[in-house]
Amino acid sequence: MSNMSKTAATVQKVVSTKLSHGSTVFSMIQPTGLFHLGNYFGAVRVWKQLANPSNCHSHLMFGVADLHSITLPQDPLRLNDSIETSIASLIACGLDPEHCNLFVQSRIPQHVQLNWILSCITPMGQLNRMTQFKSKAALRSEDIGSAKLGLFTYPVLQAADILIYKSTHVPVGQDQAQHLELTRDIAQLFNNTVGREYFPLPSTMLAPTQKIVSLKNPSKKMSKSDPDxxxxxxxxxxxxxxxxxxxxxxxxxxxxxxxxxxxxxxxxxxxxxxxxxxxxxxxxxxxxxxxxxxxxxxxxxxxxxxxxxxxxxxxxxxxxKDDHALLEKIAIEGSRIASEKAQKTIDEVYSLVGLRR
The missing domain is CATH 1.10.240.10 (Tyrosyl-Transfer RNA Synthetase)
Incomplete structure (x- = not known):
């Protein structure tokens, strides 16, 4: 299959929230505080629409990507508060823990375990082509030596996040489509390495909403970090x-x-x-x-x-927002369920690569 037709086959607009039996939907959002309209319309509302009782025979995994957030400097106390704020915001925006799994990435060590396995087979050339790395690093190509390793390799962790649950569908914004293509490449590379179709190649579900941009400068997307x-x-x-x-x-x-x-x-x-x-x-x-x-x-x-x-x-x-006990209970339970699913994958992956019988 050519690259063009391969991409067309794995990228789709979210035109229906009805999932096929046994699907696993996965997505995460970084804990950067309260959601703005770009976050809400571009991601969270789609998650809410997917997390409905008609999809009770599918697995719906939605998380807070706190490990990804530390690829850039963070204030520890502020980050801790932002993680809780993100959980509260997800619930407030309509995600019912009874119909989906809400978890915190750093509480599930299997993400990092799979990240190392996948890092050992991912070509550096593919990571160097990631446009978001160059944008976030704010570096010219000749200055790449001063970039932090985590910022360079985080698409591999992102692939591990998705593949640890054998996800079949990933709702994202257009700016993450390139990373999902890399995830499929890594999944296929792993499958080729172990000689079996172990990981499914997840489909990208693009939010139907056009990118929401700054109200004061439409050349930039709406951003929490904008001082205006x-x-x-x-x-x-x-x-x-x-x-x-x-x-x-x-x-x-x-x-x-x-x-x-x-x-x-x-x-x-x-x-x-x-x-x-x-x-x-x-x-x-x-x-x-x-x-x-x-x-x-x-x-x-x-x-x-x-x-x-x-x-x-x-x-x-x-x-x-101030019910800290409730928010912690939801995070603990959601992360426990996610960890159990992730451990099953790790046991199988370790066996496939020879680390465990």
Whole structure:
């Protein structure tokens, strides 16, 4: 199969949340604090839609990627708080521990065990081609010697995260699609090495939402680290703050009907993307509805939709964010279940590579 057709066969938009019997869905999010709209629409809401009773015959594994977070410097106390905040945020956004497994990556040592096995067969050339490494390292190719090893090799840990549960589907944003292709390559390399089709090659499930970008600078994606508070909206924002931030969002000076064009009208297009994310409608349908709106009316409409969408998660977050005992209980139980699944894989992998009979 050619690279093009191979990719087409393993990448799909999330158009249905109904999973085939026995599927294993896996995804994680880094503990960087409260979720903004990009996190919510690009990942967590899709997880919520998948974690429904109709998928009770599938395994749904959603975690907090705290080991990945330390590839960049972290304040230890702040990181610890952010891990708990992430668990609370996942539950507030609709992930029911009764219908899915919520875990913390660092509590499951088997991730790291499999990471070493896979590191021993992964070519460095493939890691060097990862665009996110170059972006996060902020280095020119000639300066690669000063980059940290963890930042360079974390796609192998990411592959281990996914493969330790023999995942069949991985919902991610477009920026992670390259890493999922590497995961499939590593899985196939392992299978070839041991002479059997042990690991399934997981399919990439791309979130249907277009990338949500900064409200103040549409050339950048929405980011928690952006110092401009007006650039981002968190899922627990007050209605007043949401209206204020949307009203301050960048648009343009083009007169006449509103339309979608990321090149010509990135600010307007971002607001349309937000409407599409909330309503699930196509860009074309929304363009037809809002073509005669003024920019002020478009902002009012966008604000009202976001406020309504976030009302329930925001309320739930306030209810549980300080219940440390409950959040710890959920993390412990979810990590225990995940560890049991992961240990079965490690036992089999160790046997296949000759480390255990």
């Amino acid at each position: 508070e007006l650039s981002k909206i968190f899922f627990n924002e007050s209605s007043k703050n949401i209206v204020h931030k949307i009203n301050k969002a960048v648009t343009d000076s083009i007169e006449g009907p509103l339309y979608y064009s990321e090149e010509q009208r990135p600010g307007i297009s971002n607001l349309i993307n937000l409407i599409a994310a909330v309503t699930g409608q196509s860009i074309q349908n929304i363009e037809h509805q809002i073509s005669d709106f003024t920019k002020a009316q478009l902002k009012d409409y966008t604000s009202s939709l976001i406020i309504d969408e976030l009302k329930e998660p925001s309320y739930r977050y306030k209810q549980i």
